[in-house]
Amino acid sequence: MRRVRDVITAIEPHDSVERFTGLGVDCIKGYARFVDPWTVEIDGARRLTAKAFIIATGAAPFIPPLPGVEESGYLTSETLWDAMATRETAPKRLVILGGGPIGCELAQAFQRLGSQVTIVEMAERLLLKEDTDAAMLVTARLQAEGVSVLVKHKAVRCEGKSVMVEGPDGEKPVVFDDIIIAVGRKPRIEGFGLEELGLVVGGKLENDEFLRTNMPHILCAGDVAGRQQLTHGGSHEAWYASVNALARPFKKYRTDYRVLPRVTYTEPELAAVGLTEEAARAHGLAFDVTDYKAARAAVDGFEAEVGAIDILVNNAGMQHRGALEDFPEEVFQRLLQTNIASVFNVGQACARHMIRRGAGKIINIASVQTALARPGIAPYTATKGAVGNLTKGMAVDWARHGLQCNAIAPGYFDTPLNAALVADPASTEWLEKRTPAGRWGRVEELVGACVFLASAASSFVNGQCLYVDGGITASL
Numbered sequence: 001m002r003r004v005r006d007v008i009t010a011i012e013p014h015d016s017v018e019r020f021t022g023l024g025v026d027c028i029k030g031y032a033r034f035v036d037p038w039t040v041e042i043d044g045a046r047r048l049t050a051k052a053f054i055i056a057t058g059a060a061p062f063i064p065p066l067p068g069v070e071e072s073g074y075l076t077s078e079t080l081w082d083a084m085a086t087r088e089t090a091p092k093r094l095v096i097l098g099g100g101p102i103g104c105e106l107a108q109a110f111q112r113l114g115s116q117v118t119i120v121e122m123a124e125r126l127l128l129k130e131d132t133d134a135a136m137l138v139t140a141r142l143q144a145e146g147v148s149v150l151v152k153h154k155a156v157r158c159e160g161k162s163v164m165v166e167g168p169d170g171e172k173p174v175v176f177d178d179i180i181i182a183v184g185r186k187p188r189i190e191g192f193g194l195e196e197l198g199l200v201v202g203g204k205l206e207n208d209e210f211l212r213t214n215m216p217h218i219l220c221a222g223d224v225a226g227r228q229q230l231t232h233g234g235s236h237e238a239w240y241a242s243v244n245a246l247a248r249p250f251k252k253y254r255t256d257y258r259v260l261p262r263v264t265y266t267e268p269e270l271a272a273v274g275l276t277e278e279a280a281r282a283h284g285l286a287f288d289v290t291d292y293k294a295a296r297a298a299v300d301g302f303e304a305e306v307g308a309i310d311i312l313v314n315n316a317g318m319q320h321r322g323a324l325e326d327f328p329e330e331v332f333q334r335l336l337q338t339n340i341a342s343v344f345n346v347g348q349a350c351a352r353h354m355i356r357r358g359a360g361k362i363i364n365i366a367s368v369q370t371a372l373a374r375p376g377i378a379p380y381t382a383t384k385g386a387v388g389n390l391t392k393g394m395a396v397d398w399a400r401h402g403l404q405c406n407a408i409a410p411g412y413f414d415t416p417l418n419a420a421l422v423a424d425p426a427s428t429e430w431l432e433k434r435t436p437a438g439r440w441g442r443v444e445e446l447v448g449a450c451v452f453l454a455s456a457a458s459s460f461v462n463g464q465c466l467y468v469d470g471g472i473t474a475s476l
Contacts, residue, residue, distance in 0.1 A: 001084040001085055001086075001087050001088070001090070002085055004081055004085075005081050005082070005084070005085035008081055017029070030042040030043040030046070031043055032192065033191065033192045033193040034053075034192065034193030034194065034196070034197055035047070035193065037197060037215055037218070038051075038217075040053070051217060052217045052219065052245035052246070052248065053217065053218045053219070053245075054218075054219045054220065054221055054238070054241045055192070055194070055205065055218065055219070055221075055224055056220065056221050056222045056224065056234070056238065057187070057188040057192060058187075058188055058222055058223045058224060059185035059186055059187045059188055059222075059223030059224060059229065060078075060185060060186060060188055061076035061181060061182070061184075062181075062183055062184045062185055062186045064097075064155070064181070064183060066155055066156065066157055066158055066163075067156075067157040067158070068157050068160075069158050069181075071158065071160075072158040072160075072161075072179055073178070073179075074158075074179050074180070075178060075179070075180045075181070076180065076181055076182070077102050077180075077182060080106075080180060089113075089114060090113040090114050090115045091115050091176075091177040091178040092114075092116065092177050093115065093116050093118075093177045093178075094110050094115040094116070094117045094118070094177065094178050094179075094180065095117075095118050095163055095174055095176040095179045095180070096119050096120070096179075096180045096182055097120050097155050097163075097180070097182060097183055098119075098120075098121065098181065098182035098183040098184065099119050099121030099123070099125075099126035099127065099149070099151065100126075100127065100128070100129070100182065100183075100184070101262075101264040102182040103119055103121070103180075104119070104127060104138060104142065104264060104266050105264060105265050105266055106180060106182065107119050107147050108141075108145065108147065108266050108267065111142070111145050111146055112145070116146070116148075117146075117147045117148065118147070118148040118149075118150060118174050118176075119142070119147060119148070119149050119150065120150050120155055120163070120174065121149070121150065121151045121152075121153065122152070122153065122154045123151065124151055125139065126138065126139050126142075126149065126151065127139075127264065127270065129276070130264070130270055130272060131276045131278070132278070134270050134272075135270070137268060137270075138264065138266050138268065138270055141266070141267065141268060142266070150165060150167065150174075152167055152168055153165045153166065153167040154166045154167070156171065158179070159173070161175060161176055161177065162174060162175045162176065163176065185223060185229055187204070187205060187223055187224040187225075187226055188223075188224060189203075189204075189205050189224065197214075197215065197218075198214055199214050199215065199218065204226055205220055205224055205225065207219070207220050207225055207226075209254045209255055210240070210244050210252045210254060211225060211237060211240055211241045211244060212244065216248065216249075217245075217248065219241040219244060219245050220237075221234060221237035221238040221240070221241040221242075222234035222237060222238065225237060227255075227257070228257065230260070230262055232260075232261075233257075233260055233262075236255075236257075236260060237255060240253055240255045256308075257307070258274060258310065259273055259274065260273070261273045283302070283306055285299075285302055289316045289338075289342035289345060289346055290337040290338055290341055290342055290345070291345070292341075292345045295342075295345040295346050295349045296345075296348075296349045298349075299346065299353070300349070300353075303353050308353065308357065309350050309353065309354075310359070310360060310361065311360070311361040311363070311454045312346065312347065312350045312360070312361065312362045312363065313363045313454075314342065314343045314346055314347055314363070314364045314365060315365040316338055316339070316342040316343075316346075317338060317339050317365065317367075317417070318334070318335060318339065318417075319377065319380050319417055320334075320335060320377075320379070320380065321376045321377055323376065324378040324379075327378070327379055332379045335379050335380060335383050336379075336383060339380070339383035339384065339386075339387065340383045340386045340387060340390065343364050343387055343390055344390065347362055347364070347390075347394060347405075350362065351394070351403060354398075354401070354402075354403050355398065355403065357402075358401060359402045360402070360403045360404075361403070361404050361453065361454050361458075362391075362394060362398075362403060362404070362405040362406075363406055363407065363450060363453050364387050364391045364405070364406070364407040364408075365387070365407065365408055365409075365410070366384050366387045366388050366391070366407040366408065366409040367380075367384040367387075367409055367410060368409055368410065368411045368412070368467065368472055368473060369381040369384040369385070370384045370385055370388040370407070370409050370465060371409070371467070371473050372472075384409075388407055388409070388465050391405055391406060391407040391463060391465065392463045394463075395463030396463065399462045399463075404453070404461060404462050405462060405463065406453045406458070406461060406463065406464045406465070406466065407465040407466070408446060408449050408450060408453065408465075408466050408468060409465050409466065409467045409468065409469065409473075410441065410446060410468050411435065411441055411467070411468065411470050411473075412431050412435065412440055412441060412469070412470075412472070413440060413441040413443055413445075413446070414440040414441065414442060415443060428440070434475075435469070435470040435471065435472045436470060436471030436472070436474070436475050437470030437471055438470075439470070441468070441469070445468065446468055449466050449468050452466075
């Protein structure tokens with residue numbers, strides 16, 4: 001325990017008053033509050049005026065209003081190590097309320113230091129903000145090391161050195177020697193004069209995508225902004241807040257969180273950048289890709305309200321089989337709209353924003369029919385050939401703006417669109433003979449090609465059609 005405190009003590013000078021004073025920053029110790037929009041008062045005596053202010057008051061651990069919690073002697077991530085510094089050993093029985101990153105990190109650390117740890121989490125799983133499969137790997141490791149994980153359990157009251165938890169099977173006590181509360185943090189917004197200025201709305205410090213509060217000359221950064229709770233995220237926001245404060249009113253920069261990484265320091269470590277799969281699905285857009293105006297409105301709205309679209313996969317498609325001489329005109333038009341007009345509509349709508357940023361990835365889904373033809377699907381073949389050529393055109397026009405536009409051309413895959421063919425013995429027999437790989441493709445076999453074209457590894461690849469077809473286009 002002393003060693004942990006010694007490490008913290010060794011790190012502290014990096015954020016000390018002395019360090020920043022040495023860098024030329026005027027550091028004033030005291031309690032500050034706004035007395036008007038342009039003035040802060042320090043300790044009720046000294047006053048400072050400025051053209052711009054940045055609020056960086058941070059956040060404090062949130063303590064739930066549990067009966068008996070104040071008498072429990074609870075610890076938080078801020079008080080924990082000072083309290084443990086004088087101890088020779090870790091607590092024998094440790095309860096941690098909260099199964100987020102801090103809770104999981106502390107649980108594994110203390111379990112390895114000799115404690116018997118119990119995590120109590122209200123949600124259905126730990127690490128709720130991370131992808132389910134990744135969170136389950138961490139959970140399995142914690143349990144393998146002996147941590148008791150109580151998900152779907154809610155702490156309802158503290159009774160001396162036990163906490164009553166309510167779960168699917170009713171209430172039960174969990175005994176502890178120490179209890180750590182790690183259920184979240186709340187921004188420090190009280191006592192700074194923010195409420196009097198009308199900057200606090202609904203218990204939160206209102207701020208926009210430029211980190212400006214309701215008064216544009218007062219900005220914020222870090223935990224108090226309420227957008228993220230990462231140390232390096234605070235530094236990230238501090239840059240934007242500082243630049244926007246200095247550049248106003250001539251220039252402003254939207255805070256970009258797209259590639260802000262986060263790590264949960266368990267073993268295994270859990271690292272992520274950008275949206276989780278669940279969050280991406282929650283942000284899904286529902287619109288008709290064959291409707292030019294609808295596509296434009298949906299993309300513009302998403303960019304304005306949610307964030308940038310950096311990668312586009314144009315995968316809308318349909319099939320209709322029939323003799324070319326009898327092919328219905330209305331079906332042909334529907335094929336054109338679904339298979340090729342959609343690529344233009346959504347591709348152009350996204351590219352307008354990508355060009356402005358100087359970067360973007362567009363991946364169009366072509367087909368083995370981009371290069372080959374089969375009886376009975378001539379109109380489909382025409383549309384997929386057009387996708388291949390439109391992809392080249394996109395690359396020629398947009399590569400100079402930093403975009404990479406390519407296509408993936410799948411061969412014959414076992415998908416709902418091909419369900420009838422897969423179920424037909426004659427079609428499967430033909431496919432197995434025609435394809436050098438001798439089988440239908442599996443959808444997951446398209447992932448590698450998509451990841452490659454969506455990543456920096458393909459930064460000099462443009463206008464290409466990558467065939468993922470088991471070798472069918474390479475054989476006679």
